[in-house]
Amino acid sequence: MQAYPDINSISIIGAGNVGSHLAIALKNAGYEIKHIVARNPKLAGSIKKLVDTEVLTSIKQVRYEPDMYLICVQDAEIHAVAESLLASDKIIVHTSGAIDMSVFSGKRNAYGVFYPLQTFTRELEMIYSDIPFLLEADNEHTLNALTCVAQRISGNYSCISAPERLRLHLAAVFACNFSNHMASIADYLLKQEGLDLELIRPLMRQTLKKLDTLSPKEAQTGPAVRGDEKTMSRHLEELSSEPELEELYKLISKSIQNKF
Amino acid sequence: MQAYPDINSISIIGAGNVGSHLAIALKNAGYEIKHIVARNPKLAGSIKKLVDTEVLTSIKQVRYEPDMYLICVQDAEIHAVAESLLASDKIIVHTSGAIDMSVFSGKRNAYGVFYPLQTFTRELEMIYSDIPFLLEADNEHTLNALTCVAQRISGNYSCISAPERLRLHLAAVFACNFSNHMASIADYLLKQEGLDLELIRPLMRQTLKKLDTLSPKEAQTGPAVRGDEKTMSRHLEELSSEPELEELYKLISKSIQNKF
Numbered sequence: 063m064q065a066y067p068d069i070n071s072i073s074i075i076g077a078g079n080v081g082s083h084l085a086i087a088l089k090n091a092g093y094e095i096k097h098i099v100a101r102n103p104k105l106a107g108s109i110k111k112l113v114d115t116e117v118l119t120s121i122k123q124v125r126y127e128p129d130m131y132l133i134c135v136q137d138a139e140i141h142a143v144a145e146s147l148l149a150s151d152k153i154i155v156h157t158s159g160a161i162d163m164s165v166f167s168g169k170r171n172a173y174g175v176f177y178p179l180q181t182f183t184r185e186l187e188m189i190y191s192d193i194p195f196l197l198e199a200d201n202e203h204t205l206n207a208l209t210c211v212a213q214r215i216s217g218n219y220s221c222i223s224a225p226e227r228l229r230l231h232l233a234a235v236f237a238c239n240f241s242n243h244m245a246s247i248a249d250y251l252l253k254q255e256g257l258d259l260e261l262i263r264p265l266m267r268q269t270l271k272k273l274d275t276l277s278p279k280e281a282q283t284g285p286a287v288r289g290d291e292k293t294m295s296r297h298l299e300e301l302s303s304e305p306e307l308e309e310l311y312k313l314i315s316k317s318i319q320n321k322f
Numbered sequence: 323m324q325a326y327p328d329i330n331s332i333s334i335i336g337a338g339n340v341g342s343h344l345a346i347a348l349k350n351a352g353y354e355i356k357h358i359v360a361r362n363p364k365l366a367g368s369i370k371k372l373v374d375t376e377v378l379t380s381i382k383q384v385r386y387e388p389d390m391y392l393i394c395v396q397d398a399e400i401h402a403v404a405e406s407l408l409a410s411d412k413i414i415v416h417t418s419g420a421i422d423m424s425v426f427s428g429k430r431n432a433y434g435v436f437y438p439l440q441t442f443t444r445e446l447e448m449i450y451s452d453i454p455f456l457l458e459a460d461n462e463h464t465l466n467a468l469t470c471v472a473q474r475i476s477g478n479y480s481c482i483s484a485p486e487r488l489r490l491h492l493a494a495v496f497a498c499n500f501s502n503h504m505a506s507i508a509d510y511l512l513k514q515e516g517l518d519l520e521l522i523r524p525l526m527r528q529t530l531k532k533l534d535t536l537s538p539k540e541a542q543t544g545p546a547v548r549g550d551e552k553t554m555s556r557h558l559e560e561l562s563s564e565p566e567l568e569e570l571y572k573l574i575s576k577s578i579q580n581k582f
Contacts, residue, residue: 079543137553160545160553179521181528181543186535192524220521229515232557234522237508238529239544240574241501246538247577248497255489259538261439261480262494264452268441269498270530275446278506278519283339283441284499285420293397293420297492306580310573314500317507317566 069153069207073097073128075121075143077109079182080157081134085113087190088132091214096128108184121146129153130207132176137161153204159231162224163198174199174208177227181238195219196227247307286315329413329467333357333388335381335403337369339442340417341394345373347450348392351474356388368444381406389413390467392436397421413464419491422484423458434459434468437487441498455479456487507567546575 072093074085077100089095095115100106106117118124121143130153133143140156144166147154154166155176166173175198182188195212197219199205205221212219222230245266249259272281285293294315301308332353334345337360349355355375360366366377378384381403390413393403400416404426407414414426415436426433435458442448455472457479459465465481472479482490505526509519532541545553554575561568 136548137550160556180525181532183532183536183541183543186532188528192528194521194524196521218524226515226517228556228560229511230517230521231553232560233508233511233517233519234525235544235557235571236504236511237519237522238525239542239546239578241504241526242529242533242538242542243574243578244496244501244504245533246542248493249538250581251489251493251496255486257486257490257493259493259497259533261454261456261490262497263533264454264478265440265494265498266501266530266533268448268452269502270526272441272443272446273502273505273519273523273526276443278502278509281443282499282502282506283443284495286499288396290397293491296420296488297495300488300492306577310577311495313570313573314503317570318499318503320566321510 069129069211070094071096071128072130072132072211073099073124074132074134075099076134076136077102077105077117078134078136079184080178081132082109082112082184083182083188083190084132084134084157084178085109085115087188087193087215088211089113089115090190091211093211093214094128096126097124099124127152130155130211133157141165153207155199155208159196159227159234163200167200171200172204174204175224175227176208176211177231179230179234191216191218193218196230197221198224198227247310251307282318284318286318289319329389329471330354331356331388332390332392332471333359333384334392334394335359336394336396337362337365337377338394338396339444340438341392342369342372342444343442343448343450344392344394344417344438345369345375347448347453347475348471349373349375350450351471353471353474354388356386357384359384387412390415390471393417401425413467415459415468419456419487419494423460427460431460432464434464435484435487436468436472437491439490439494451476451478453478456490457481458484458487507570511567542578544578546578549579 072088073096074081077098085095095113097116097118098109099118099121100109101119110117133156137158140161153172155174157176159177163175177196178193180193193216197208199208332348333356334341337358345355355373357376357378358369359378359381360369361379370377393416397418400421413432415434417436419437423435437456438453440453453476457468459468
């Protein structure tokens with residue numbers, strides 16, 4: 063087994079939410095960003111402004127290889143990117159919560175996963191030291207190399223297995239994506255009556271703050287958990303012209319009253 | 323129409339989450355807490371420690387009336403409390419998001435609603451100045467009196483109608499109670515694999531922080547909104563032994579992909 067040297071230079075494939083933030087984080091941490099590959103010319107232009115490096119529109123244009131390729135494309139495209147890098151012997155990792163690292167196996171060693179468990183929005187500044195990185199690699203040397211990179215960006219990292227990563231990704235969909243959608247529905251319901259989400263912002267902040275000291279189950283309040291059928295009926299009446307929301311209300315209330 | 327004097331003394335009926343917090347907030351704001359009525363002897367004991375005042379187990383024990391009765395009992399019990407105060411000519415208000423103030427109408431004037439749009443947990447300290455109070459009253463004098471009280475506790479108050487209050491309450495159930503339940507499910511899914519909710523806390527914080535600058539709809543990320551069917555299939559597979567969560571996952575994902 064070959065001992066990989068420290069990683070000094072990185073090329074980032076994909077300039078979406080994840081790619082653009084990791085490019086900044088890695089540059090700030092002192093890494094040489096060798097290339098950024100952005101197929102979309104609009105993204106290529108905006109990433110060029112953020113991280114002044116060579117921006118390519120295809121991996122085929124790479125002449126001088128980096129120590130590591132960091133793949134930040136959509137899950138469905140990871141396989142194709144891996145195929146196009148078959149000839150390379152550099153470290154190659156993806157950043158997906160849901161894709162197995164076996165996508166890289168076969169003709170190479172030195173591959174893995176470098177999954178930032180965070181929600182990225184291109185326009186918003188982020189505190190990179192707060193991002194947990196979940197790492198997995200084909201061998202110890204690669205894992206050590208990835209650990210060094212994660213350490214330099216964030217300090218918050220764990221080595222986890224593929225099933226654990228998938229489980230964390232699923233949990234994150236509930237705690238982040240679905241929870242945000244609950245706020246979307248609230249916003250929609252308020253706008254219908256000319257009311258502003260601003261009114262329930264203190265409530266949203268406090269809801270999260272409670273979880274500093276209580277488990278989510280202990281922190282649960284509201285009509286469902288206290289079995290207040292009358293209030294639930296009034297809410298369902300209020301939702302009678304929105305069958306989809308009515309169904310959601312019933313199902314989530316039932317779930318609150320069940321085992322979780 | 324009679325002009326009501328300023329409110330100086332308040333009796334609080336109910337010593338649950340809301341009652342105990344409002345007792346502290348009102349005391350801190352300089353009000354005389356004349357009585358607290360707590361039917362449950364255990365609650366009576368703990369509230370007595372927090373706010374040193376006369377703690378009664380029934381409204382019938384009240385001898386010297388306060389300027390205002392603040393009803394903090396469960397929705398289903400508000401009517402009975404109102405009945406037991408029929409002989410009083412003092413201001414009487416409830417703190418419910420879902421009950422119409424007409425519960426007090428009939429034989430009296432000077433009634434209303436003093437609804438704190440916040441999630442209360444008895445053991446947790448709160449910043450009372452951050453609580454929005456939603457006020458409604460039978461007449462202008464009562465409303466002025468309630469406004470003064472809200473101003474002294476929080477400064478964040480609005481006068482709103484009963485349908486608006488119900489809508490806010492419903493929106494709050496989505497943005498607070500249901501959103502918290504999403505964290506409960508995440509916690510449950512992680513524990514099954516021996517993983518800790520701590521790992522996704524930075525994600526939960528960032529999810530809420532994004533809403534400082536984006537609407538929830540703009541802030542939405544995840545497999546559903548980007549139409550990543552493959553990841554959703556893997557998640558649903560992961561949930562195959564949890565039909566209730568599977569159904570929730572499908573329904574919320576569908577809702578994200580629809581109009582909101």
